[in-house]
Amino acid sequence: MTAPSAPSSPAAAAKAVLITGASSGIGEATARRLADAGHRLLLGARRTDRLTALAAGIEANGGSAAALALDVTDPANMHAFAAAAYERFGRIDVLVNNAGVMPLSRLDALRVREWDRMIDVNLRGVLHGIAAVLPVMQAQGSGHLVNIASVSGLRVDPTAAVYSATKHAVRALSEGLRQESRQVRVTVITPGLTRSELTASIGEDATRTAVEGQMGIAIPAAAIAEAIHYAIAQPEGVDVNEVVVRPTAQG
Numbered sequence: 578m579t580a581p582s583a584p585s586s587p588a589a590a591a592k593a594v595l596i597t598g599a600s601s602g603i604g605e606a607t608a609r610r611l612a613d614a615g616h617r618l619l620l621g622a623r624r625t626d627r628l629t630a631l632a633a634g635i636e637a638n639g640g641s642a643a644a645l646a647l648d649v650t651d652p653a654n655m656h657a658f659a660a661a662a663y664e665r666f667g668r669i670d671v672l673v674n675n676a677g678v679m680p681l682s683r684l685d686a687l688r689v690r691e692w693d694r695m696i697d698v699n700l701r702g703v704l705h706g707i708a709a710v711l712p713v714m715q716a717q718g719s720g721h722l723v724n725i726a727s728v729s730g731l732r733v734d735p736t737a738a739v740y741s742a743t744k745h746a747v748r749a750l751s752e753g754l755r756q757e758s759r760q761v762r763v764t765v766i767t768p769g770l771t772r773s774e775l776t777a778s779i780g781e782d783a784t785r786t787a788v789e790g791q792m793g794i795a796i797p798a799a800a801i802a803e804a805i806h807y808a809i810a811q812p813e814g815v816d817v818n819e820v821v822v823r824p825t826a827q828g
């Protein structure tokens with residue numbers, strides 16, 4: 578993808594927004610919220626049946642959304658996704674790096690393939706997203722990276738060591754990018770217990786049962802979507818660096 582040679586002017590309110598991991602949970606809720614706000618969306622995820630249905634529903638309700646298969650662990654696929662967005666919209670205003678997995682387990686369970694998967698999706702996937710859109714945003718003189726972390730990036734709990742490591746890393750690279758940027762905004766959204774399908778990826782029965790037992794206090798994904806909408810709705814020159822959203826009852 579070639580970065581634009583000169584910035585183009587976006588519509589007054591509508592932004593060109595890319596969302597990864599958009600087929601469920603926070604990604605789906607964010608797509609619905611931003612479509613309601615009038616933004617133009619390109620949605621990416623591996624589950625294309627659900628993704629296509631989501632985009633069709635948004636379009637039927639008067640919104641603007643298209644869907645593409647996306648594997649964030651493949652840098653070429655991520656670049657193609659960004660290129661498709663640029664071809665469709667003529668610019669890229671926002672990337673919501675939302676795709677993530679959470680197969681929690683104790684370290685002594687030695688579930689190395691699951692560790693690798695978390696690193697590939699939760700960390701490398703974010704880096705691939707940044708690499709795909711940053712040149713365009715820099716050429717435009719504006720843009721917004723929204724990276725989804727977790728309260729596990731603020732603490733470490735048993736069974737969450739590797740997951741927490743990936744989310745600590747997302748917060749670190751986001752802060753590094755923020756300090757390097759004077760035109761591109763960077764926001765970290767840090768959810769607490771949120772209703773989603775992440776627990777389904779936990780392979781250890783005891784761990785999955787324990788986590789699911791905590792979900793009674795979980796907040797809806799729409800609460801996180803609202804935080805994302807708030808961050809990107811701020812005027813140019815205002816950078817909301819981090820928003821932590823968790824249930825009132827969560828310790």
